[in-house]
Amino acid sequence: MSICPKNKSSKGHRDQRRANWKMDxxxxxxxxxxxxxxxxxxxxxxxxTYNKKEIIAAD
Ligand SMILES: [Zn+2]
Numbered sequence: 001m002s003i004c005p006k007n008k009s010s011k012g013h014r015d016q017r018r019a020n021w022k023m024d025x026x027x028x029x030x031x032x033x034x035x036x037x038x039x040x041x042x043x044x045x046x047x048x049t050y051n052k053k054e055i056i057a058a059d
Contacts (some may be wrong), residue, residue, distance in 0.1 A: 009017075028037040034047040043049070048056030 015016070027040060029040045031044040031046060032052070032053070033039050033049050034044065036044065036046040038044045038046070043055045048054055
């Protein structure tokens with residue numbers, strides 16, 4: 001079953017709704033080990049650690 005809109009949204013209404021689809025800056029956290037910015041809940045690409053454990057061997 002699909003939704004059945006009672007009234008068609010006008011172009012202005014539709015465009016105004018879509019005007020808020022902006023790209024926002026990604027959430028970044030500082031690595032506790034090396035201090036570089038990294039994505040939360042991801043292995044740090046700089047030092048290769050996650051949760052104080054080394055996941056990727058540092059070169
Ligand atoms: Zn790091």
